[in-house]
Each structure stands twice: as C-alpha cells, then as structure tokens.
Amino acid sequence: MLKSSRLVSLISSNKQWGKQVERTVLRTFLSTPISEVSQMDPNIKSYKDLYNFSVERPDVFWKILAKRLEWKQEFTSAVEGDFSTGVKWFVDGKLNASVNCVDRHAVQDPNRTAIIFEKDEPNQHELISYAELKKLVCKYASILRTVGNVKKGDRVAFYLPCGPTAIAMALACTRIGAIHSIVFAGFSAEALASRINDAGATVVVTADIAVRGGRTLELKKIVDEALKLTPSVTTVLVDARDGVKSRVKLQHPRDHFLQDLESEGKGQDVIEYVESNDPLFILYTSGSTGKPKGLVHSTGGYLLYAMTAFENVFQYKLGDKFGCVADIGWITGHSLLMYGPLAFGATTLCFESTPVYPNPGRIGRYWELVERLQLTHFYGAPTAIRLLMKYGDEWVKKYDRSSLKILGSVGEPINHEAWVWYNDVVGEKKCTVVDTWWQTETGCVCLAPLPSAPNDPVLPAMPMRPFYGIKPKLIDPKTDATTGSLEGPLCIEKPWPGMAQSIWNDSGRFQEVYFKDYPPYYFSGDGAICTKDGYWKITGRMDDVINVTGHRLGTAEVECAMGKHALVSETAVVGFPHELKGEGIFAFVVLKEDGKKADRSKIEKELKALCKSQIAGYAIPDYILYNDGLPKTRSGKIMRRILRKIAAGGNVEELGDVSTLADPSVVKSLVKNRQKLS
Numbered sequence: 001m002l003k004s005s006r007l008v009s010l011i012s013s014n015k016q017w018g019k020q021v022e023r024t025v026l027r028t029f030l031s032t033p034i035s036e037v038s039q040m041d042p043n044i045k046s047y048k049d050l051y052n053f054s055v056e057r058p059d060v061f062w063k064i065l066a067k068r069l070e071w072k073q074e075f076t077s078a079v080e081g082d083f084s085t086g087v088k089w090f091v092d093g094k095l096n097a098s099v100n101c102v103d104r105h106a107v108q109d110p111n112r113t114a115i116i117f118e119k120d121e122p123n124q125h126e127l128i129s130y131a132e133l134k135k136l137v138c139k140y141a142s143i144l145r146t147v148g149n150v151k152k153g154d155r156v157a158f159y160l161p162c163g164p165t166a167i168a169m170a171l172a173c174t175r176i177g178a179i180h181s182i183v184f185a186g187f188s189a190e191a192l193a194s195r196i197n198d199a200g201a202t203v204v205v206t207a208d209i210a211v212r213g214g215r216t217l218e219l220k221k222i223v224d225e226a227l228k229l230t231p232s233v234t235t236v237l238v239d240a241r242d243g244v245k246s247r248v249k250l251q252h253p254r255d256h257f258l259q260d261l262e263s264e265g266k267g268q269d270v271i272e273y274v275e276s277n278d279p280l281f282i283l284y285t286s287g288s289t290g291k292p293k294g295l296v297h298s299t300g301g302y303l304l305y306a307m308t309a310f311e312n313v314f315q316y317k318l319g320d321k322f323g324c325v326a327d328i329g330w331i332t333g334h335s336l337l338m339y340g341p342l343a344f345g346a347t348t349l350c351f352e353s354t355p356v357y358p359n360p361g362r363i364g365r366y367w368e369l370v371e372r373l374q375l376t377h378f379y380g381a382p383t384a385i386r387l388l389m390k391y392g393d394e395w396v397k398k399y400d401r402s403s404l405k406i407l408g409s410v411g412e413p414i415n416h417e418a419w420v421w422y423n424d425v426v427g428e429k430k431c432t433v434v435d436t437w438w439q440t441e442t443g444c445v446c447l448a449p450l451p452s453a454p455n456d457p458v459l460p461a462m463p464m465r466p467f468y469g470i471k472p473k474l475i476d477p478k479t480d481a482t483t484g485s486l487e488g489p490l491c492i493e494k495p496w497p498g499m500a501q502s503i504w505n506d507s508g509r510f511q512e513v514y515f516k517d518y519p520p521y522y523f524s525g526d527g528a529i530c531t532k533d534g535y536w537k538i539t540g541r542m543d544d545v546i547n548v549t550g551h552r553l554g555t556a557e558v559e560c561a562m563g564k565h566a567l568v569s570e571t572a573v574v575g576f577p578h579e580l581k582g583e584g585i586f587a588f589v590v591l592k593e594d595g596k597k598a599d600r601s602k603i604e605k606e607l608k609a610l611c612k613s614q615i616a617g618y619a620i621p622d623y624i625l626y627n628d629g630l631p632k633t634r635s636g637k638i639m640r641r642i643l644r645k646i647a648a649g650g651n652v653e654e655l656g657d658v659s660t661l662a663d664p665s666v667v668k669s670l671v672k673n674r675q676k677l678s
C-alpha cells in the first residue's frame, strides 16, 4: 500500500498515471472506513463515484459513516426535513460529544497525544494525552455542575485564550449536555456582553490574563466590565495563568479560581447523553445587519461532518500531527483544532501565540514550530502567509519542513502569488496545498481540492471540488445552469450534516438570511466561479460582510459603533482591497453641523476608539473620509457600489451610472476627498 505522503504527491501531480497506480490509490482511499460505502454499492469505484453517491443518497452515505461515532442509542432515521422546514440528522439517536472526542480514544490508546499546546513563548510546549484530557474534562464537568449549577441545555460563555483549558472546558460542557458559546478573547467588553445576553449564559469561564505575542491582555477586567451589563450570569470561573492568583481580585460569591476548586472537580462523573439534534454550541458571527448571529450547531450531524471532513480533506492518518493555527474563538478552531481532530482521535496543535513572535527570529515562528514539533499538516490563513512572504524566503528555509505533507489555507481567498509561495517555498513543491472554503454556518469544509481522484490535478488558488455530500450550485437567473465558466451567487443545493441548525433565539432570521434569496437553496453570501472543467473558485462576499485579516466583519456593525458618536450624523462602511489584510475598512462619515467645526483628528481618534470598544481592535477603519453627503438613490438608499469604487481609488469615470442618484454632485466631492487621503 502507498504511504500517505506518496499518495498525496501522486494525487497532486499533473501526470497521467497508469491504471495500476489508480487502482492502488483507490484501494488506499477505500481502505479507510469510508469503504463501507463501496461495499454497499459495487458501482462505487472512484472518488467521483463516491461523491456522486454521497449527493444522490445522502441518507445512506451518512448513515454508514455515522457508525464511526459512538452512539448510546441508535438513530431511527438518518435525515428528515428540508431547508424550508428545518433539517434533522440522526433523529432519536443519542450520543455524547466528549465521549466521542475523548473517552473512546482514552480507552483505545490512553497515551496517544491529543493536544500539543504551544505556549506564547517558544520551546515551552506541553503534550496532553487522551487519558490526561479525559481527567481534565471530567474535572471541569464536575466543577461546572457543582459550582456553576450548570444543567443540560444551559449556556456557558467562554472568554479564554487558545489553550487546553478552553478545549477541556468546551468538552466538559458537552459532557453534561450544556451549550458552550466561545467568544474570541479579542472582542471588547460590549461585544462580549451582547453575546452573553443573547445566549442567556449563566456561567462565564475566563482567565485572569492572556499573553499573546508577548502582550498581556486583561481578560478578567474585560469580563468584569461586560458583566455590568449581563444580569443572567451567576458564576465566573477564572483560570489563573500558571497558577498565580494574585493578579486579579475576585468578586464573591460570583467568582472562583479554577485552581481553588480541586475538590469540587472530584465529583461523580455524570455523562448526559443528548439527542443528536440537541445543540452542541452557539458561535456568533457577523452578518449584514448590525447584530451578530448566534449560529447553533447540532451534536450528531456537526460532529460527524467535522470528523469526516477533517480526515478526508487533510488525508489525516493516525500518527500525523495536525497544526491548525487558528484561535479556538472562531469556527476554524472549533471544527479543525478541536472537534474534527479529537472526534477522529488525532493529535492536534493548540497555538497560543502569533506568527510574528518572538523577536528575534520572529518571522520564522511557524516554521520553527513545524521543525520542533514535526508537524505533518499546517493550516493557516492567507493573511499570515502574505505577511510572512514579505519577509523573504530565508526565514522559512532556516527550518526543516520535511515532516509536512499538507498545507491548508482558510478564511479568505488566497491570491495566486501567496499560493505559489506557500507551495514552492514553504512546501518545496512536495506538499499538497489545499485551499478550503467554508463558513461558520457550514460547520466544516465544503469545497477543497482533496479528496480527489488520483489523476486530478490540484490547481493554484482555488478550493476546486465539493466535499462529500455538498452539491454547490451557482445561480444564473437566465439559464439556471450549474457549470461552464459561470459566475454568480454560491448556493448549496441539499442539506448536509454539518450545517447550522438555526440562529439562537431567531429561527425566522435563519430562514430569512440563508434560504429566502434563492429558494429552495442555501445561499452562502459568497460569489463564485465554476470553470468549464467544473472547478470552483470563490470571488468574495456579495453582501455587506467584509473579510479583514481573515476575520469576518459586518459593515453595519462598524457603522453602528461609529454612529454612537455625538457629532456623527451618518456613516457608511465598505471594504477595499488591501495588500496584507485581504480587505481593509473604509468609513465614509457625514458630521452633524456642530461636528463640522470640531477638531477632525480628535473625532477620528474617538471614532476609532468606539470601533475598538464596541467590537474589537480589528474593526478599526483604515481610512475615515468626511464628506457633506453620501451617494443615495432618490428613495434614500446608499449606493454602496459607488462607495466601494471610491474607496478602491476609482475616479469619476469609473463609477458607472450615477444618474439615479438624488444628488450626483456628491460623487465629485467624494472622489476629491478620497484623492486627498491617499
């Protein structure tokens, strides 16, 4: 049988391989448990057959794969419902996520490393085995139950650095049937409070401080600020970094150091088995309106999809070391740092630091990590790749990267130049580069070059192929065609197990946002191209969501934050192409009469501070342009198309038809003011 690295290079090669190789490769693919599908149907001989089967008979396909999870009670049907009614997966089946992610591996191979924790300071990594992780999960589950009085269905909010505490706590929630809502520990107190309130969380888990890139972040202080606005919270559990308890003051009886709860952590191990469609977690993400959406993911469907996508998209084999450098506060951290790898029984990296720390040697951190930890997979965002590329190849070449087999990219479109550098310099053309497209809503990867048939090439800078069970569809209002160099809104035709079930507290909004634009399909909000050969390429968001350094941000959120300034009359925020960040933030601001006389640089500082305090640091605009008006139609709608062109530096001639504007002269002054900014 071919070794997986060899297999990968065969698959990624353009060469035509003989039938024998194809058969060998297929056997290798089909030797994984997914082969159970081929046993069902002798016509399934290749990846493409398997893919076709998965979209034609999702019920059978996922039913077979569901055997790979441990169920307390068998499900009665694999899938019920459709997009318009809501979809349920593995109905009546009962399972527990922590049992699937920890216990079964701790029984099978207790000493296998579950988590490699790479702390902020290099050379300080810790290895946590499945047996150790199980102990930690049981301890935290007991603390949540006894100290936090957390019961099935309760919500627990997290404001934690990316580390084993966050992972073990999340799994502890699932162990007792509670729903976690992890809030990225870069969000402001306001943003944290609004998420806690929306979810109605009763317990918050945080740390006294976080240390990232050598900088200390006062997490507990931010939580204290947020909790002034959150009546539902009764308990705060605080992880004291390195066991040092003197950095913060606790508020009794609400706050507790986890380190003081050892005896509460020794309570009985109670496992709450939940129905497959019971929520596993809520994760907030930005949409085109101001209020972030709390997407709800199910237990059975999500877990199976994350595990299957993890194994197949990255061709993960036991013994590999998977290096996802995302933060646990985003969906990538949920699905490809935590749930996917752990459900599979993999060894997964948890990275606390940044790619540019520490100094000296700061630009080589990722690759030093690869060398020291012998990572087989590296999964990161194009923003970081573009940044590192700027510093030159020597920072990469300094370190041995021969352990690497697969390089992944996620979160935003990867430009051709960055893809080539990733492939040629980081991977030395020996790795397969997988550009993976997916969203918080989709649960895990939906489009990716792997898995693929052996003779299929991997093309630069596009996610290319749909994953099992995913039937992408481009909408062309004229032809409704799905192939042939078509560009348009990217939809998904049929339900898949990883898809979010709803928006917390707002199922109407869930239907409205995702299923009303192109019924009966799911609309992703992204545009895409499907080439003549049937390969998929993402063109970017089609709604008012922008992607800044791989972070999704609703322009309305930024407008809302700046609108709080007393001297601001109106704002409009758009994205513009940014060499490093992918997209930058461009804010157009109309001041009130009083504001026009005020000190602009002071207002600018205050506006930026508002964005930071209401949302997060990454929401601070790159440019703020003041103007007396905004381009509006006669019915009062802001024409963002025009603002986007102006932000990108377009002149009047490039703006297209402006005749529908209520006041076309606005455009001239906007262009003039834009020129003054650059």
Ligand code: PRX
Binding pocket: 285, 330, 331, 332, 409, 410, 411, 412, 413, 414, 435, 436, 437, 438, 439, 440, 441, 463, 524, 525, 526, 538, 540, 541, 547, 551, 552
């Ligand atoms: O616009 C797409 C972009 O990121 C959006 C989803 O953001 P979020 O829910 O935060 O999840 C990010 C991590 C999965 C998408 O709607 N996006 C994600 N991956 C890609 C991408 N755009 C282009 N290519 C990708 N590979």
